[in-house]
Amino acid sequence: MIGPAIDRRALLGGFAGFTAATLPRTTRAAPLPLVEVAPGLFVHVGVHQDFSPGNRGGIANLALIVGGEAVAVVDAGGSPAQARDFLEAIAARTDRPVRHAILTHHHPDHVMGAAVFRAIGARIWGHARLEAALLDRFTTYRAAMERLLGAAIAGAEPVPVEESVAVETPRRVDLGGRVLELRAWPTAHTDCDLTVLDTATGTLIAGDLLFLERIPVIDGSLLGWLRVMDELARIPARLVVPGHGPASAPWPEALASQRRYLEDLAAAVRRAIARGRSLSTLLAEPPPAGDWLLSSDDHPRNITAAYKELEWE
Amino acid sequence: MSPLPFARRRLLVTTGGFVAASLVRPALAQSQWDVLRELLFENRPVQDGTGLIELETPTRAHDAALVEVAVKALVPQTPERYIRAIHLLIDRNPAPRAAVFKLTPATGSASITTRIRVNEYTPVRAVAETDDGALFMVERFVKASGGCSAPASKDKEAAYARLGKMKLLEPERFRTGEPNELRLLISHPQYSGMQIDQLTRNWIPADHLETIRITWNGEPLVEVEADISLSEDPLLGFHLQPEGPGELRVEAADIKGRRFVQSWQLGLGS
Numbered sequence: 125m126i127g128p129a130i131d132r133r134a135l136l137g138g139f140a141g142f143t144a145a146t147l148p149r150t151t152r153a154a155p156l157p158l159v160e161v162a163p164g165l166f167v168h169v170g171v172h173q174d175f176s177p178g179n180r181g182g183i184a185n186l187a188l189i190v191g192g193e194a195v196a197v198v199d200a201g202g203s204p205a206q207a208r209d210f211l212e213a214i215a216a217r218t219d220r221p222v223r224h225a226i227l228t229h230h231h232p233d234h235v236m237g238a239a240v241f242r243a244i245g246a247r248i249w250g251h252a253r254l255e256a257a258l259l260d261r262f263t264t265y266r267a268a269m270e271r272l273l274g275a276a277i278a279g280a281e282p283v284p285v286e287e288s289v290a291v292e293t294p295r296r297v298d299l300g301g302r303v304l305e306l307r308a309w310p311t312a313h314t315d316c317d318l319t320v321l322d323t324a325t326g327t328l329i330a331g332d333l334l335f336l337e338r339i340p341v342i343d344g345s346l347l348g349w350l351r352v353m354d355e356l357a358r359i360p361a362r363l364v365v366p367g368h369g370p371a372s373a374p375w376p377e378a379l380a381s382q383r384r385y386l387e388d389l390a391a392a393v394r395r396a397i398a399r400g401r402s403l404s405t406l407l408a409e410p411p412p413a414g415d416w417l418l419s420s421d422d423h424p425r426n427i428t429a430a431y432k433e434l435e436w437e
Numbered sequence: 438m439s440p441l442p443f444a445r446r447r448l449l450v451t452t453g454g455f456v457a458a459s460l461v462r463p464a465l466a467q468s469q470w471d472v473l474r475e476l477l478f479e480n481r482p483v484q485d486g487t488g489l490i491e492l493e494t495p496t497r498a499h500d501a502a503l504v505e506v507a508v509k510a511l512v513p514q515t516p517e518r519y520i521r522a523i524h525l526l527i528d529r530n531p532a533p534r535a536a537v538f539k540l541t542p543a544t545g546s547a548s549i550t551t552r553i554r555v556n557e558y559t560p561v562r563a564v565a566e567t568d569d570g571a572l573f574m575v576e577r578f579v580k581a582s583g584g585c586s587a588p589a590s591k592d593k594e595a596a597y598a599r600l601g602k603m604k605l606l607e608p609e610r611f612r613t614g615e616p617n618e619l620r621l622l623i624s625h626p627q628y629s630g631m632q633i634d635q636l637t638r639n640w641i642p643a644d645h646l647e648t649i650r651i652t653w654n655g656e657p658l659v660e661v662e663a664d665i666s667l668s669e670d671p672l673l674g675f676h677l678q679p680e681g682p683g684e685l686r687v688e689a690a691d692i693k694g695r696r697f698v699q700s701w702q703l704g705l706g707s
Contacts, residue, residue: 260633264583400606402550402620402674404493404505425499432503432670435622436604 155212156186161372162325162363164190164302166217168210169371170233172338172417175202180276181269182206184233187329187365188214189322191299196224197246198320198329198365200237203269205276207237211244222246224297226306227285228331228367229314230257231343232265239281248283249297251308251316255285289318309333312349313341319356326362328375336369339416340382342429350386353379385414393430394437403431469528470560477524477534478572483564486573490523490547492563494577501555501584503668508563510547513616514540514678520547522566527666529559531585531631535666538675543658545616545678552668554584554629585629585665596626596669601697603687611704616676623649623673623689623697629665646671646691654683679704 158166166188171179181202188210189196195218201207214222225241226249228234235258242248262282269277289295289308297304305321313332320329332341333349333356342349357376364375392411410427413419474483493507508523519542525535540547547565555561562576606620623646630643649661649671659675677685682704689697 400608400620402505402507403503403552404495404507404550407495407499407505421499428500428503436599436624436670 154209155216156182156206156209158188158213158217159371161365162322162327165322165325165327165365166190166213167365167371168213170202170368172368174418175233175269175272177272177274177276180206181233181236181273184231184332184367185365185369185371186210187320188217189299189302189304189320190218190220191302193220193300194223195220196226196297196299196304196320197222197241198226199228199234199331199367200225200241202233203236203273203276204240204279205237207240210237211240223299224249226250226297226304226318226320227254228319228329228333229317230254230261231314231332232269234331234367235283236265236269236277236280238283239279242283247286249287249289249295249306249318250285251318252288252290253316254288254318257314257316258282258285309352309355310348311344312352314344317344317352319359321359321361326360327365327372328356328359328361328363329365330356330367332367334364334366334369334378335382336366336373336378337417338368339413339419339422340385340426341422342386342426346386346390346426346430346433350383350390353383353386385416388414389426389430390434393427393434397431397435397437403428406431470562473526473528473533477526478564481570481572483572483574486563486565486575489567489573490520490563490565490575492561492575492577494561494579496578496580498555498579498581498584501581502587503552504555504579504581504584505550505552505672506561507550507674508548508565510565514542514544514547514676516542519568520565521568523547523549524562524564524566525551525553526562526564527553527555527559528562530554530556530666531629532664532666535664537662539660539662540675541657541659543653543656543678544676546618546676548616548618548674548676549659550620550672550674552672553666554587554668555579555581556585557582584668585631587632599624601625601689601695603689603697603699605685605687605699605701607701607703611679613679613681613704616678618674618676619685620672620674621649621651621687622670623687624670625689625691627665627667627669627671631665644691644693646689649673649687649689651675652686652688653677653679655686658685677703 156168158168160166168186170184173179187198201210225246289306291308294307302324307319309317317333361375363372364378365372396406413423491509498504523538527533527535535553538549558580560576561579564572564574602624604622608617625646628641628644632641634641645665646663651659684700685703686700
């Protein structure tokens with residue numbers, strides 16, 4: 125598997141006028157499965173697992189939007205290996221070039237494949253704070269991913285964010301008769317969250333500002349996330365693609381379960397602080413996580429993050 | 438077994454469950470601890486602290502930059518016999534001596550709580566130093582990594598805006614004649630010197646608390662020598678056994694020479 129993959133990377137790197145149609149289709153047996161959730165908008169659904177060599181980092185949802193002249197991907201996958209399979213799947217759907225790779229935030233399951241898209245000439249888009257966040261953590265992330273994924277992570281590199289989006293200034297990406305609206309958000313899930321609205325179909329690609337099924341992870345600010353969700357709810361979309369969960373869900377109804385989790389968490393932690401319960405006492409008898417998947421590690425981590433944030437209120 | 442000084446013997450006798458103090462035998466895997474022990478305590482014997490103190494830590498930390506640990510004293514603090522210091526040590530951290538808590542009999546209890554950064558899988562140790570200078574150790578192994586170089590959670594501007602702000606969490610009922618647990622938070626970024634500024638890409642110079650002096654009605658209660666292994670916005674849980682109402686005063690100083698002072702009147706309400 126490694127041999128052909130490396131050959132193809134060399135090919136892609138030296139090929140300026142590359143279009144997806146020229147991808148050699150034989151290097152991978154299994155392009156990523158894609159679901160068309162709206163006309164010309166495809167989603168690959170990530171698995172609800174921890175990172176493992178078997179899933180090659182493919183635990184987050186990835187989106188593909190096909191315009192009249194070009195296509196954009198939203199998030200690049202958890203490894204170069206997964207990104208190459210994503211390219212394979214794109215080539216099976218369209219012959220238009222991948223001109224834009226939009227990254228919703230810095231977490232490795234969303235960005236570790238970015239170098240593959242940069243190598244074929246896609247412009248990298250992200251939150252104004254994304255590049256710094258990536259550089260800050262990339263070495264740590266790659267070391268961890270090498271341990272967790274093995275060979276799949278080979279070729280992962282930090283990418284420069286060529287097109288940045290500031291919090292107060294949304295930007296538009298025109299794919300040829302199809303306009304995407306990119307919005308950067310104040311600190312919520314992370315400090316560099318970005319959403320993409322496909323205006324043609326009224327579909328919001330929320331990145332990890334929305335988790336369904338898999339437990340939300342607080343790596344930014346609990347209260348900030350709740351505030352951002354209030355604003356998100358006003359986006360006039362019909363459908364949402366969550367960062368983790370099913371390919372799509374009705375909007376804004378899909379916000380309800382995550383809002384309940386975060387509000388319950390804030391209430392439980394505030395109650396504990398008011399009663400003088402220490403963080404370790406609270407972790408020993410945590411409030412229920414509900415029926416979220418993969419909560420055994422991430423729920424205690426969320427309690428810790430919430431406690432640290434709320435004890436200064 | 439070495440002969441015990443009188444005060445020690447009384448201490449041991451009154452704690453009942455205390456097992457005969459045996460010297461902690463250095464094993465091969467403990468070479469790091471050997472170095473540390475020699476550095477901090479020279480040739481003084483370090484005995485098994487089981488029965489005198491307990492160390493509570495998570496086995497696996499959910500956030501390596503914020504690991505809450507507690508040292509529970511199993512004997513009361515009295516003027517006749519007391520734990521005068523607890524050394525909190527993290528073998529494999531870049532600065533292994535996280536903090537030294539100097540404690541007076543006025544605390545009533547030498548139990549303390551704090552939050553530490555853990556840089557890699559490591560033994561964490563609490564060494565209690567009794568009033569006669571004897572050393573007693575307990576240890577636990579903590580699985581966590583990256584805590585010392587984890588990105589600072591706030592931007593620098595926001596971190597310094599709250600710099601030195603303190604918050605005292607008091608017990609629901611303030612009781613005289615017995616130990617009350619107080620929890621003190623001091624807002625400080627505790628830059629370890631191992632973190633990178635997200636905007637300038639430069640290393641953020643170390644900037645952390647160095648001492649925390651707590652007095653009760655002007656008398657020393659607790660003094661902490663702090664270092665980079667204490668988490669951002671350090672937490673200090675400690676005890677006070679008051680005879681009546683009074684003033685708790687906290688004076689903290691960081692390595693940049695800043696001083697932060699705050700006082701609270703305690704025990705005035707019913």
